[in-house]
Amino acid sequence: MSNGFKSPYQLITDRILQDLERGVAAWVKPGSSEGPVVASRPMNFSNFTVYRGVNTIMLHIACVERGWPVPAFATFNQVRKLKGSIIKGSKGEHVFFKSQVERDPKSAEEEGRAGPNGKITRTVLKGYTVFNLAQVEGIELDLPGLAKPSEIPSEVVALAQLVGVTLRHGGDKAFYRPDSDAVTMPVPESFESLAHYKTTAFHEIGGHGTGHESRLNRQFGKKFGDQAYIFEEIVAELCAAFLAMEFNVGGDLRHPEYIASWVKLLKGDNRAFYRAAAEAQRAMDWIRERAGGPSP
Template identity: 40%
Template structure:
């Protein structure tokens, strides 16, 4: 894709996110749970391959599903709908998602072979159109099965099991929630200390989002003081990590640090690729945490 087209994609998606934030809506958590929205919780998936979408595509597809009141988080290309025995209804408008990758041009391979150097890959960003299963006819019924929201009773066993399975040094006590990179531990207040007990789990997965960034795990940078751009970036990653994990566990996401919104807006206005980068890192962090579900399901502990 030409450079100008890539810039258009980054700018258009970032502009949409900025508009949402300016209007007081945080696109990775709202408006889940409102009475007029029937969209089920969960991460968006490709209905043909069952593969979960990641990074910025989660925000794009969540937004499209909620805006249009879709009944499912399953998405398909036009051809995939046909391959499953269905079809996109006439007049339905698709949603544009993006695919980022790298390739080595032929000229670069030839040049590298002549000089004995390593060929240099070139980044590209491709757009393609998908449709929610709700926009199609004739698809298998399993594509319309959504996650059921959990009650807010405490505890939530599978959330507790996942936290334990991570093997994180997870301490409960005090009146503040935080992660200490230098000592690699998480601390959160006792669950009854939260006004809404469901917030305990949202907070746990926010702090575990930070925990994934330790140098022995996903190795993100923790440099930057409160209010700085690096600090805002890491908080944005942790916020979205919590939202992605909570959605996977059928826990309604929320904003833990609404006072950061102004800083996030500054960050996005300054760099139209920031939300892409943060969403990608958040997907990686959420995947890292959710990979421990196998341990929690089997009753084992991670090393």
């Protein structure tokens, strides 16, 4: 291992902490995109695969940060096969995937778990590089044709009905109660914009609502500030981000008061953000399948 080596988990965590320590949630899109922007969700423009989990978040962050209007990416070889070229000086983005590797056992306990070939198999996170369409020359794409219409209803009432939570309006706070399986929202008119109302509802319904014991059965935590509570808030934030991408809705950070606790959690566990993004993806898969979309 060379000096300065960072694991993929640490690369992801460092990128998220870079903004959180400035009081910014990098995954929040500040406003709806203008122009012929395709969907929402980052995708590969060579094979039309939609990225998932932490890759969705990391590529979305890159688009927001670098002003790329189309969240479409491809590898160097994929661009070359399409008869295009990468603009000189372009810096690519990492895409991560899990892979199984074999190694010799290092203890008696591991020897007991070794396979027929005497090796231990473990899962590791690896990465490769992709480039945004804005970094490519010589390729013309039908941008509207890249769009993938969503099966998920964008209206808040319809989303609540789809998930199965009770939706109520009143008061000045938005929250979800697992014991009654109900979301309470201030009236839409009290929000700065309809987009802010929607992203708040996405957090409570798509985020916390999917974690109910009758659905994905996530741990909500016993009290404000404990590890499970903090982790669940990140999951709900990322669910809201996924849904906002789905419908090209801008918004803002729902719970800025949690940032310090998120920083502490991520500094203590460099896999926490990766796991939170995976849980948010699982929630999106559940919602999409319930809406009649393709099984994940």
